[in-house]
Amino acid sequence: MAYTPGILTHWPWEPLGSFKYVLVAPGVIHSIYLFIVKSEERSLFYVLTFPFMLWRMLHNQLWITLSRYRTTNGKNLIVDKSIEFDQVDRESNWDEQILFNWIIFYGFYWGIEAARKAPLWRMDGMVQIMLIHIGPVEFMYYWLHRALHHHFLYSRYHSHHHSSIVTQPITSVIHPFAEHILYYGLFSIPMLTTIITGTQSIVAVYIYITYIDFMNNLGHCNFELIPKWLFTSFPLLKYLFYTPSFHSLHHTRFRTNYSLFMPIYDYIYGTWDESTDTLYETTLEKQEDIPNVVHLTHLTTLQSIYHLRLGFASLASKPLNTKWYLWPLSFGSFLMTLMYGKAFMVEKNTFKNLKAQLWIIPRYLIHHHFQWQQETTNKMIEEAILEAHNKGVKVVSLGLCNQGKELNENGKIYLRRNPTLKVKVVDGSSLTIALVLNSIPHETTQVLFRGNISKVAYSIVSALCYKGIQVATIRKDEYEKLKKFVTKEGINNLIFSTKSLNHAKVWLVGEDLTAMEQSMAQRGTLFIPFSQFPSKKARKDCFYHIVPSMLAPKSFENLHSCENWLPRRVMSACRVAGIVHALEGWNTNECGDAVFDMDKTWEASLRYGFRPFLGVTQ
Numbered sequence: 001m002a003y004t005p006g007i008l009t010h011w012p013w014e015p016l017g018s019f020k021y022v023l024v025a026p027g028v029i030h031s032i033y034l035f036i037v038k039s040e041e042r043s044l045f046y047v048l049t050f051p052f053m054l055w056r057m058l059h060n061q062l063w064i065t066l067s068r069y070r071t072t073n074g075k076n077l078i079v080d081k082s083i084e085f086d087q088v089d090r091e092s093n094w095d096e097q098i099l100f101n102w103i104i105f106y107g108f109y110w111g112i113e114a115a116r117k118a119p120l121w122r123m124d125g126m127v128q129i130m131l132i133h134i135g136p137v138e139f140m141y142y143w144l145h146r147a148l149h150h151h152f153l154y155s156r157y158h159s160h161h162h163s164s165i166v167t168q169p170i171t172s173v174i175h176p177f178a179e180h181i182l183y184y185g186l187f188s189i190p191m192l193t194t195i196i197t198g199t200q201s202i203v204a205v206y207i208y209i210t211y212i213d214f215m216n217n218l219g220h221c222n223f224e225l226i227p228k229w230l231f232t233s234f235p236l237l238k239y240l241f242y243t244p245s246f247h248s249l250h251h252t253r254f255r256t257n258y259s260l261f262m263p264i265y266d267y268i269y270g271t272w273d274e275s276t277d278t279l280y281e282t283t284l285e286k287q288e289d290i291p292n293v294v295h296l297t298h299l300t301t302l303q304s305i306y307h308l309r310l311g312f313a314s315l316a317s318k319p320l321n322t323k324w325y326l327w328p329l330s331f332g333s334f335l336m337t338l339m340y341g342k343a344f345m346v347e348k349n350t351f352k353n354l355k356a357q358l359w360i361i362p363r364y365l366i367h368h369h370f371q372w373q374q375e376t377t378n379k380m381i382e383e384a385i386l387e388a389h390n391k392g393v394k395v396v397s398l399g400l401c402n403q404g405k406e407l408n409e410n411g412k413i414y415l416r417r418n419p420t421l422k423v424k425v426v427d428g429s430s431l432t433i434a435l436v437l438n439s440i441p442h443e444t445t446q447v448l449f450r451g452n453i454s455k456v457a458y459s460i461v462s463a464l465c466y467k468g469i470q471v472a473t474i475r476k477d478e479y480e481k482l483k484k485f486v487t488k489e490g491i492n493n494l495i496f497s498t499k500s501l502n503h504a505k506v507w508l509v510g511e512d513l514t515a516m517e518q519s520m521a522q523r524g525t526l527f528i529p530f531s532q533f534p535s536k537k538a539r540k541d542c543f544y545h546i547v548p549s550m551l552a553p554k555s556f557e558n559l560h561s562c563e564n565w566l567p568r569r570v571m572s573a574c575r576v577a578g579i580v581h582a583l584e585g586w587n588t589n590e591c592g593d594a595v596f597d598m599d600k601t602w603e604a605s606l607r608y609g610f611r612p613f614l615g616v617t618q
Helices: 014-036 044-073 085-090 096-111 123-148 151-156 158-163 169-173 177-197 202-219 228-233 244-253 264-268 276-284 324-339 365-369 371-391 412-417 429-439 455-467 476-483 498-502 515-519 573-584 598-607
Strands: 293-298 344-351 354-361 395-398 424-426 446-450 470-473 494-496 506-509 526-529 549-551 570-572
Touching (some): 044 096, 123 264, 371 412, 395 573, 455 470, 549 573, 570 573
Parallel strands (some): 293 354, 446 506
């Protein structure tokens, strides 16, 4: 929002929220009606308007994904600063301007018969549009833009756009409603001229609008992609074609580089930033960042691919949730993962002097449960670990099922296959155990255990029994497995009894906890998960902790997407463990059956500012 918002700041249909696209329905119905019923009034314009609107959305989304991938990579990055959740929220309504353009576009052409009956293509009209844009439009935009930087208009309108110092492609269209009215009026001049002169055509208009979208996205993408040889071979292009670094300086210095797409007016009127060429050249020479620590995880549900920060930014900034409108695309993404077999980077963060990255292997949760997919999955994980090793990464932490006992012996298989491996492999079990133990209420004397047996599970049970806290199980198989790991000092505190259902007010549970089992718990029971996967909540009169996780300190930068089902700025225990491992420089692995010093990991995590996140819900 601008510093002191002026009139027409908000979009008129803002109260409609996600239902704003009902405004498109009358036009779509009208175009279908004309095409089917009134063949004599058919118009290509009516038929193509809605598909063109969808194309603009796809075009912008492709730019968003490309930009986020490249800026995560770190190569040719212009402004190496963080993006936070407030910017993601501010820029989540980027589709408003497409909806606005469609409404004006459709209504305007509906009222002008000559425009409505425009042919598909006319070359003279296309030339006319481009000449008018290069001349009057670029000139008028330059002075309009300078006027918007006057303190009166800037504080009321344009400051909203400049709230984003680190730009993304879609930052280009994040303006108050009043500004979009001005811009649309300006960009309409070439199209209106062709209508007046009778040279209009549908394709020419669509090319012009796509050109504006392309150049807007290009200028705000925050990575340099215009090759130097282009300006060396054609020196005059420097004045006629801007680069991302040219416009990036406008967002960092504000009073320079006002031009739209053609820098010539900044040269003429003395507002060209003298550091433009230097920034452009140094940005082209920037190489990929080498991280200190990598968290290697995988996709979960079929829709989780759209939850990544490379996908839909507004979805990634909220905990993972199923969206009905994404189902048609989800199965296609599943097939894509079968063809793509390499881990890819989706996020990079900085914390103190540490560089951290999040990598994902293109495998869903369901792949990890298929016996015939385990070899392929293990190969992907191992290749990612070896890539990190070759890059000089210090620590790789394994997330979710990438550290499964049945899959890879909790990561031990990779050490056995690669005895000279320098990168440390961490599964985060010590911090997970510490988080669970420290989340149990102090007055607790008995807990009920229910879940699949893992090294985290038996370590927690063994520690509780040793402390004198009674651990009860209601399944004989679980009792027999746990009994093997409990020390002699605590074995008497491990019991098998169905009567414990009537006494235990604290349950330690895995993701396999069933609704039937939850129904047997007392009212007010506290369910504490020890698994990385949340169990389904079946009781409204009980309390549920979130999976073992920690709230990241404010100094942990560039964290603007949620980790699966976790809230904003909350990170899984295994991911935090890898970061702490790297910060402390511990020269040991934590995988296989080995568990690192729990107290040491716990104390180090707190010392670096990470805080336990219980996320208690009812």
